[in-house]
Amino acid sequence: MDIERLLTGARKRGWEWFETVALTLLAAGLAYWAEPSNPFFVREDFPWLALAPALLALRYGVLPGLASCAILAALWFGARASDLVPPAVPSLALLGTLILTMVCGEFAGLWTARLRRLEMSNRYLDERLDRITRQHYLLMLSHDRLEQDQFSRPVTLRAALMRIRTLAATSAEAEGLPGLAPMLELLGQFCQLEVASFHACPAGAPDSAILCAIGAAQPLALQDPLVRYCLDKRELSHVQMDELRGAAHSRYLIVAPVSTKEGRLVALLAVEQMPFLALHAEALATLNVLLGYYADALAVSRAALVMQRALPGCPLEFADELNRCHRMWEEARVYSSLLLVKFGTHPDSAAFATLIRRQFRDLDIAWDIPQPRGHAFLALLPLAGPAGVEGCLARIEAALDQRHQVNFDAAHIAPYGQQLGDEDPFVTVKLMLENYDVRL
Numbered sequence: 001m002d003i004e005r006l007l008t009g010a011r012k013r014g015w016e017w018f019e020t021v022a023l024t025l026l027a028a029g030l031a032y033w034a035e036p037s038n039p040f041f042v043r044e045d046f047p048w049l050a051l052a053p054a055l056l057a058l059r060y061g062v063l064p065g066l067a068s069c070a071i072l073a074a075l076w077f078g079a080r081a082s083d084l085v086p087p088a089v090p091s092l093a094l095l096g097t098l099i100l101t102m103v104c105g106e107f108a109g110l111w112t113a114r115l116r117r118l119e120m121s122n123r124y125l126d127e128r129l130d131r132i133t134r135q136h137y138l139l140m141l142s143h144d145r146l147e148q149d150q151f152s153r154p155v156t157l158r159a160a161l162m163r164i165r166t167l168a169a170t171s172a173e174a175e176g177l178p179g180l181a182p183m184l185e186l187l188g189q190f191c192q193l194e195v196a197s198f199h200a201c202p203a204g205a206p207d208s209a210i211l212c213a214i215g216a217a218q219p220l221a222l223q224d225p226l227v228r229y230c231l232d233k234r235e236l237s238h239v240q241m242d243e244l245r246g247a248a249h250s251r252y253l254i255v256a257p258v259s260t261k262e263g264r265l266v267a268l269l270a271v272e273q274m275p276f277l278a279l280h281a282e283a284l285a286t287l288n289v290l291l292g293y294y295a296d297a298l299a300v301s302r303a304a305l306v307m308q309r310a311l312p313g314c315p316l317e318f319a320d321e322l323n324r325c326h327r328m329w330e331e332a333r334v335y336s337s338l339l340l341v342k343f344g345t346h347p348d349s350a351a352f353a354t355l356i357r358r359q360f361r362d363l364d365i366a367w368d369i370p371q372p373r374g375h376a377f378l379a380l381l382p383l384a385g386p387a388g389v390e391g392c393l394a395r396i397e398a399a400l401d402q403r404h405q406v407n408f409d410a411a412h413i414a415p416y417g418q419q420l421g422d423e424d425p426f427v428t429v430k431l432m433l434e435n436y437d438v439r440l
Contacts, residue, residue, distance in 0.1 A: 020056050020064040024071045027052035047090075050097040054104045061112065062105030069094075069101055113333075120334050121383055124324065128363060128382075131296065134289055141286060160190050164294050177258075177267055181212040183294055187269070188214045191287050195273035198258075201265045206231065211267070218251075220270055226255040230268065234259060236288045238279070253279060258291050266295065307426045311433075318367045318380060325382050326425040335385035336420045338429065339392060340436055343374040344412025348404065352411050353377070355403055359396045369438055374412075376438050378429070389417040 031049055049072060057065025073094065163186055167179035180198050187193055195215030200207045206227070208220040221227060225244060229237040236256040237244060244250075254271035269291060304319035311319075325336035341356060343349040353375070357366060366379045381388060393415055400406050400413075408415065418432050432438075 016060045016064060017067070020060065020067050021071065023056060024052050024068040028072065028075050047093045047097060050093075050100055053097060053101040057101045057105035058108050061108050062102060065101035065105045066098075069097055072097070117334050120328050124328055124334075124382065125363075132362070134292060134296075137285075137289055138293070141282075141289075160186055160290060164290065164297055167294075167297070177211065177298070180267070184212050184214055184269075187287065187290065190290070191274070191283055192278040193271055193274050196269060196271040199268045199270065201267055204265045206268050215273065217270070217272060220268065221251055224250050224252060224255075226250045226252045227268070227270070230255040230257055231265075234263065234265065236284060238284060240279070254284070254287070256287060256291055258295050260295050260298070266298070307429075310426060311429065313367075313369065315365075315367055318365050318378075321365050321382065322380055322420075322425045322429070325380065326420050328382075329420050330422070334383065335388070337381045337384045337386075337389045338418045338420065338432060339379040339381055339389060340376065340416040340418070340432060340438065341379065342371075342376040342414040342416075342436065342438065344414070345374055346412040349374055349412070352400065352404070352413060355399055356396050356413075359392070359399050369433075371439060378433070378438075386417075386419065389419075393417070 027049055053065045053068035053072065056068045076090075164183065167182055177198070177200065184193075184196065184198055188196065193214060195213075195217050197213035197217035197220070198211045199209065199220045200211055206220055206222065208222060210217055210219060226237045226239070229241075229244060234257055236254065238254045239250060239252075252270050252272055253274055254269070256269045256271075257265055258267040258269065259265045269287075304316055304323055307319040307322070308314045308316055328334040329336060343353060346352065357377075360366060360379060361381075363383070364379055364381050366377050369376045369378060381392060384392070396415070397407055400408070400411055404411070414436070416432070416436055418428065420428060
């Protein structure tokens with residue numbers, strides 16, 4: 001994914017420089033065609049050629065605009081050598097063009113940085129929304145399945161999710177696709193698969209070889225219509241789809257992708273045989289969500305695992321989200337904050353803690369830290385800067401005053417806020433806990 005991003009950035013920069021040269025030369029050619037005796041509009045009321053570097057600076061920044069100015073200056077010296085323009089240097093016009101270009105470039109740079117921060121924030125919120133949507137669907141599905149065929153299905157949805165989470169936690173350091181065979185056995189039990197196989201997709205292209213299988217599975221048929229549809233659309237395909245009515249000769253019943261949140265395809269699940277009554281919309285949706293849950297579990301960064309080992313009791317979700325927020329700060333300077341709340345020996349500390357947890361946003365993640373006297377919890381506030389932390393503290397203290405008629409001092413509560421910066425997030429958390437005497 002990083003290589004693709006680098007290649008895309010290199011192509012984009014190459015196109016920017018090509019457009020800079022082409023647009024400047026085109027503007028100079030049009031000016032010469034319009035007025036050959038004064039192609040640089042030196043004796044006009046306005047130097048119209050200054051629009052070319054100004055537009056380029058607005059679109060791409062200061063450097064392309066200055067490069068356009070340099071090209072125009074080189075053309076002017078060439079024209080003077082050919083006696084097409086007077087020998088006197090138009091210093092005022094050149095200075096005005098440079099000032100206009102730099103102002104436009106600075107304006108473009110400021111708005112590009114703002115748009116980048118907004119893009120990173122929206123991307124992060126989209127990822128969180130996608131995960132919340134999946135979790136909501138799983139919760140709804142688990143309630144709907146409580147009174148269904150438990151005798152024919154020996155695995156409950158909650159047990160399946162716990163099993164996937166365990167597989168990810170115990171084998172997330174391994175390369176490739178760890179825990180794939182147990183994952184396929186789990187899918188076979190939960191979705192009643194009889195013959196199915198997993199196939200790796202290095203660089204996004206499927207391999208016909210079988211990674212693991214249940215039943216007498218065969219190598220992947222790359223030209224099968226269900227396989228081609230799944231690869232083209234990057235979504236689950238099955239024989240009952242309206243778009244695949246002509247795929248009656250397909251060898252498969254279901255072909256499902258295993259893809260990460262970033263859209264990277266890592267594997268394909270090909271189902272050749274399963275009971276006829278098990279192939280219904282609910283089973284297909286459940287299979288798709290379980291595969292997505294498995295892909296999300298594999299995407300947990302190794303840095304999160306290292307942090308979890310170094311900070312005993314740190315939830316893996318907290319560590320992974322902390323690394324994502326730190327990456328947002330490094331790439332786009334998007335603020336995120338940590339809020340440490342320590343409880344004293346007040347007799348109502350448990351009630352205070354319950355009330356305070358309700359004041360956090362759904363976006364926030366809290367880590368409970370038991371202490372010898374009282375307890376504490378560390379909350380991660382994504383996309384919250386200093387003003388966001390102050391607003392959260394004001395909201396918490398207002399809730400304490402409304403419900404229990406106390407403030408932080410009377411409730412023996414000590415809150416501490418800290419913004420994520422260039423420092424490693426593990427070091428930030430470690431120093432924050434040590435400075436405020438929070439023992440792990």
